[in-house]
Amino acid sequence: MNDTRVPILLPLPFPGPFDYAVPEGTFVEPGNVVRVPLGPRTALGVVWDASDSANTVDSSKLKPINQVLPTRPLPEFHRKFIDWVARYNLCAPGAVLRMSLTAPEGLLPPSSERWVRLAPDQTPPTGYRTTPARTKIINALSNAPEQAMRRKAVVDAAGTSTSVLDGLIKSGLVEAFERRPQGRWPVPKLRRETFSLNDAQQDAADHLVEALRDGFSVSLIDGVTGSGKTEVYFDVIDRLLADPDHKGQILVMLPEIALTGQWLSRFKQRFGCAPALWHSDLTPKMRSETWRAVSEGEARVVVGARSALYLPFRDLGLIVLDEEHDGSFKQDEGVTYQARDMAVVRANIAKCPIVLASATPSLETVLNTLEGRYKRMILPSRHGGAVLPDVSLINLREDRPERGSWLSPALIAAVEQRLEAGQQTLLFLNRRGYAPLTLCNACGHRYKCPSCDSWLTEHRLARRLVCHHCGFQTKATTSCTVCGEEDSLVACGPGVERVGEEAMRRFPHARIAIGSSDTMQRSSVRDMIEAVERGDVDILVGTQILAKGYHFPNLTLVGVVDADLSLYGGDVRAGEKTFQLLHQVAGRAGRGEIRGEVMLQTHEPDHPVMQALISDDRDAFYETELAQREMMALPPYGRLAAVVISDPEEDRLDTFCRDLVQRQPRNDEDIQGIKVFGPAAAPISVIRGRHRRRFLVRGTPGVRLQPFITKWLKGIKTPGALRLTVDIDPYSFL
Ligand code: ADP
Numbered sequence: 240m241n242d243t244r245v246p247i248l249l250p251l252p253f254p255g256p257f258d259y260a261v262p263e264g265t266f267v268e269p270g271n272v273v274r275v276p277l278g279p280r281t282a283l284g285v286v287w288d289a290s291d292s293a294n295t296v297d298s299s300k301l302k303p304i305n306q307v308l309p310t311r312p313l314p315e316f317h318r319k320f321i322d323w324v325a326r327y328n329l330c331a332p333g334a335v336l337r338m339s340l341t342a343p344e345g346l347l348p349p350s351s352e353r354w355v356r357l358a359p360d361q362t363p364p365t366g367y368r369t370t371p372a373r374t375k376i377i378n379a380l381s382n383a384p385e386q387a388m389r390r391k392a393v394v395d396a397a398g399t400s401t402s403v404l405d406g407l408i409k410s411g412l413v414e415a416f417e418r419r420p421q422g423r424w425p426v427p428k429l430r431r432e433t434f435s436l437n438d439a440q441q442d443a444a445d446h447l448v449e450a451l452r453d454g455f456s457v458s459l460i461d462g463v464t465g466s467g468k469t470e471v472y473f474d475v476i477d478r479l480l481a482d483p484d485h486k487g488q489i490l491v492m493l494p495e496i497a498l499t500g501q502w503l504s505r506f507k508q509r510f511g512c513a514p515a516l517w518h519s520d521l522t523p524k525m526r527s528e529t530w531r532a533v534s535e536g537e538a539r540v541v542v543g544a545r546s547a548l549y550l551p552f553r554d555l556g557l558i559v560l561d562e563e564h565d566g567s568f569k570q571d572e573g574v575t576y577q578a579r580d581m582a583v584v585r586a587n588i589a590k591c592p593i594v595l596a597s598a599t600p601s602l603e604t605v606l607n608t609l610e611g612r613y614k615r616m617i618l619p620s621r622h623g624g625a626v627l628p629d630v631s632l633i634n635l636r637e638d639r640p641e642r643g644s645w646l647s648p649a650l651i652a653a654v655e656q657r658l659e660a661g662q663q664t665l666l667f668l669n670r671r672g673y674a675p676l677t678l679c680n681a682c683g684h685r686y687k688c689p690s691c692d693s694w695l696t697e698h699r700l701a702r703r704l705v706c707h708h709c710g711f712q713t714k715a716t717t718s719c720t721v722c723g724e725e726d727s728l729v730a731c732g733p734g735v736e737r738v739g740e741e742a743m744r745r746f747p748h749a750r751i752a753i754g755s756s757d758t759m760q761r762s763s764v765r766d767m768i769e770a771v772e773r774g775d776v777d778i779l780v781g782t783q784i785l786a787k788g789y790h791f792p793n794l795t796l797v798g799v800v801d802a803d804l805s806l807y808g809g810d811v812r813a814g815e816k817t818f819q820l821l822h823q824v825a826g827r828a829g830r831g832e833i834r835g836e837v838m839l840q841t842h843e844p845d846h847p848v849m850q851a852l853i854s855d856d857r858d859a860f861y862e863t864e865l866a867q868r869e870m871m872a873l874p875p876y877g878r879l880a881a882v883v884i885s886d887p888e889e890d891r892l893d894t895f896c897r898d899l900v901q902r903q904p905r906n907d908e909d910i911q912g913i914k915v916f917g918p919a920a921a922p923i924s925v926i927r928g929r930h931r932r933r934f935l936v937r938g939t940p941g942v943r944l945q946p947f948i949t950k951w952l953k954g955i956k957t958p959g960a961l962r963l964t965v966d967i968d969p970y971s972f973l
């Protein structure tokens with residue numbers, strides 16, 4: 240393309256690309272990353288594809304492109320993907336592009352490294368003096384491959400200073416040169432010597448490899464925890480990498496939390512090298528290097544959380560998305576999207592297969608397999624005959640914990656048994672902190688967040704009261720801040736810290752560790768996991784951070800302190816999510832030789848979720864859930880979208896909402912199959928000082944909501960600080 244004008248998409252929330260002039264002698268093609276003037280500054284942008292929308296600015300008034308960056312153009316399948324995500328989620332394409340350009344240094348050519356090598360001629364010049372330090376450097380280089388090393392490496396190896404090295408370079412015995420960093424992205428190769436898949440696994444892997452030949456397809460590996468789903472996709476990955484006809488890259492997506500320790504060590508152990516890793520904690524340097532390696536196609540296997548979806552793959556050959564039901568694949572803030580669904584779209588556009596894996600697939604995926612759109616491979620049992628744990632309910636109405644305690648006598652007895660037998664226990668409660676509510680016994684004051692409609696959670700270890708919605712924190716005091724009474728504050732309800740405290744009281748000789756996401760950095764999670772693996776922990780008390788994917792052979796008991804916690808609260812997926820979470824937690828028990836036991840403390844022993852868990856009849860539960868959702872035209876049958884409006888000023892918010900109701904399209908053809916609920920105060924009606932209202936738009940099966948919402952919100956002006964966000968396929972109903 241060498242027109243005089245081209246559309247440039249900027250990584251900013253504008254409705255679309257802007258035209259810029261192409262200076263004479265400059266060659267650009269779609270996908271090129273460029274620098275362009277924007278107001279008084281310059282901005283990065285990407286040459287976009289010509290669109291139908293006629294750009295009205297006169298050619299002579301266009302600003303010229305400043306610079307074309309020497310980076311590989313974003314491939315067409317990537318640009319199409321960005322447009323698709325923007326259209327589907329009703330957000331600005333530039334906001335999506337921005338997620339692809341998160342490592343600016345990665346756009347520049349790699350900096351080369353400084354190396355030294357022995358000069359071919361080793362005759363010392365006149366006046367040269369041999370010193371022990373110089374000899375050490377010469378020796379180190381003589382022993383190195385190609386007699387060359389990085390500057391820093393040779394100085395370190397010889398234990399000398401850089402000035403000794405510089406002296407040698409001056410003498411001509413050593414030469415300095417520059418070299419592009421290389422070999423950092425080896426192609427992983429599976430170590431098969433000590434390992435073979437069992438029949439069901441082999442079958443699944445063979446089917447998948449078969450499916451990989453046909454371009455786009457979606458497959459689900461459906462198997463209980465421990466059945467070897469990971470081993471199956473490792474095998475498939477390896478066969479792809481070994482196939483000389485397959486040059487594509489492989490993206491493995493995991494929930495953020497699973498990117499710690501165990502999965503990666505296992506990958507390294509099985510493949511002999513680490514994959515390229517993409518997550519929020521990377522150093523800026525690693526980000527840039529990884530971004531570039533993905534863009535150049537050097538990184539063949541990339542593992543990341545949902546943001547890895549927007550990496551600039553040169554050639555995508557396979558996507559694997561593990562724990563596909565996991566709620567963290569949905570991004571709720573900024574550009575909202577469901578990464579699992581977008582991954583399927585990405586695979587479709589790239590014409591490559593995608594493999595989903597889960598022990599408790601989402602109902603969306605289950606329905607897709609039932610209706611034949613997705614293939615399904617079933618791994619029926621745990622590898623090596625390890626049996627699934629025995630799940631039982633503890634009815635809290637009958638088997639009551641003592642006052643001020645949370646562990647029922649039956650659970651306590653079971654823990655004691657494990658302690659005697661030298662086995663490990665996990666006590667699970669999905670609530671961070673010490674207690675979800677603090678109140679004053681003297682005046683009745685309840686500690687509330689100043690800017691949200693929510694109680695402050697006490698975090699006793701940190702001596703703070705914390706809002707879990709906005710992060711507000713204040714020091715925990717011993718006297719009431721309202722009436723001044725000393726020691727009058729009481730904690731209500733349990734969090735993990737409090738259950739940990741009870742465990743320490745009841746089992747004074749046990750070694751107890753408490754783990755929850757706010758007390759733990761990525762590294763300390765790893766430390767804790769390793770301590771459990773070494774057998775240095777008897778009782779692990781934790782939140783969902785410990786529920787995922789870990790494999791502890793000596794952990795034989797899981798006690799769920801409050802199984803009902805997520806069962807209520809206006810979320811259409813509450814039952815499904817509770818089932819998935821508890822099933823996953825239960826899967827931590829008995830992954831070794833000894834059969835595991837799971838005890839669920841509940842006030843609702845008859846609830847279908849609890850019944851499904853004890854009878855281990857997942858499919859019956861799914862069937863009932865599906866039937867109910869179908870009846871109510873809820874996902875995965877019907878579609879939902881949320882329009883959430885927030886404003887610090889409640890009156891203005893209500894006026895705006897009334898106006899929105901007025902503006903709803905009413906033509907028959909616009910509202911066919913669509914129903915709008917609301918406005919209603921959102922369940923947490925104030926967050927960060929902003930009042931919140933929500934409309935819920937529901938479409939019957941097959942009806943797209945986007946055209947309706949676009950028409951509804953077209954040309955709308957949001958006054959002052961009022962904010963309006965659209966969330967297609969919402970998962971959070973707070
Ligand atoms: P999933 O991903 O379904 O939870 P994994 O792949 O993590 O299951 O397997 C569970 C455990 O069983 C792992 O430690 C794994 O190495 C082991 N395993 C699975 N399949 C085999 C096999 N065919 N041979 C030996 N060990 C296996």
Ligand code: ZN
Nearest residue numbers: 688691706709
């Ligand atoms: Zn708050």
